Amino acid sequence: MTRRATAAAALALLTGLVVADLFVTRPNPYQAPPIFAIGSGAVSSGGFCGALPD
C-alpha cells in the first residue's frame, strides 16, 4: 500500500467533517464580517489556543 491510500483517506475524512458540519449548521454569507479585521472597528472574537473563557 502506498501513500496514495492514506492521503485519499485524509482527504475523505476532511471532506466528511466539513459536509457533516454543513448538514448541522449552514453559514450565512450575509452575516460575514468585513474582509480585514484591521480597520474594521470590531473587537477580535475568534477562538484561539491561548484564550481562556471570560
Add this chain to the structure above:
Amino acid sequence: MTSEGVSDGRLHPHFRRGGLVLAGVLLVLAVAVLVGIRYGLMLAIGLGFGLALEGLRFGFAGPWRAMILWRDPAGILAHLLAIGIVTVGALPLIAARGGELVGAQAPVGWAMVAGAFVFGVAMQVVLGCGSGTLVNAGSGNPVGLVALPFFAMGSFAGAWHLIWWTDLGALPGINFAGWTGVAITLIMLGGVATLVWQLAAPEHRSIPRRYVVAALAIAALALANLLIAGQPWGVVYGLGLWAAKGATVIGADLSGSAFWSAPESVERVRASLLVDYTSLTNIGIMLGAFLVASWRKGGLSQELPDLPSRAWIATIIAGFLLGYSSRLAFGCNVGAFFSGISTGSLHGWVWFAAAFAGSVLGVRLRPVLGMEGRS
C-alpha cells in the same frame, strides 16, 4: 494505450496538476462566496501554509530533532528569522489597533510549563507538531493520519480540564508591547540565535536557501493571518473544536466543562466550522500538503512504513497527548512558540524552553517505541 491527456489510464501530470490548482482556487472562491470573503481568504492563507511547509519541507519537529541529534541549527535559525519578521510587523500594529488585533498572549503557569514539556516529548515521538501533524496527514503519512483524530480528542479533553489545570497556579500574563516589545523580542531572538550558532557543529553552520524562503513565506502568511482574522496563526483550538462538534452530534453534554459551557464556546460549537479561523487554516494546511504531495513526482507512490504494533499504540497515545498538553500549554509550536513570541507573550519563550527539553527526551524515546521501523 495513450489518448489526449490520458496515459496508461492515468491523467497526464500537466492535466492532473492543473486540475489540482483549479480545485484549490474553486474551493477558496466557493468559501468566499458562500461563507464570506474573509473566510475564503483564511482558507487561502491555510493553503499557503500547507504549500510552504510541505513544498519547502519545512516544519518544527524535524529541525529541533536535527539540532538535538546532529547539532544542525538551520531550521531553528529559520524559525527565529520568521518570528523576528512577524514581531516587527505585529507588535506595533497590535499596539496601534488594540481590540481589532490581538496577540497570542497567555499566562505562564505550572500546567503551562508541564504541558509544553509533554508536547515536546510527544511531537518527537510522532515527528509532527500541530502544523506538522496536519501536513503529515494531508501528504499521506500514516503516522500523521492516525495521530490527527486523537490530537483533536486530546485538544477537546485538555480544554475541558483547562480551568482546573490553570487553577494550580499561574503568573499574571506578561507581555512585551509596542516598539519596546519589538526591541526586547529581537534582542532575545538574537541571543538564542547566537547560542544555537555556538552550539552548532561547524560543518552545519549555514542555512539552506529553501529554509530562508520558507521563513519569509511563513512570516508573510502569519502577518496576513493577523491582519485578516484579527488574531495570530493557531492550530490547536480548531482541532479541539472539531472534536467538540463531533461530541455534540453524538449527544454529549458539554455543560460539565467550564471551558466548553462558556457562552463564547457554546456559540462557536454551534456555528459553522467554516467561520472558525483556526479550522479554516487547518483545513487549508492539509489541502495544501495534499496538493504538493500529489504534484511532486513520486510524492504519493511511497510505500507505507512497516511499523510494529507498539509504534501504532505510541502514535495514538502521543497524538492524544499532543492535543491535551497543548491546551494546557496555551498552544503548540504555532500558537505558543511562533505566535506567542512574535506577539510579545512571555509564555512563548517559556514554552520554547520547556518543549525543547521535552524534545530531547522524545528524540530518545522514538526508537524505543518502534517509530523508526522494525529493527
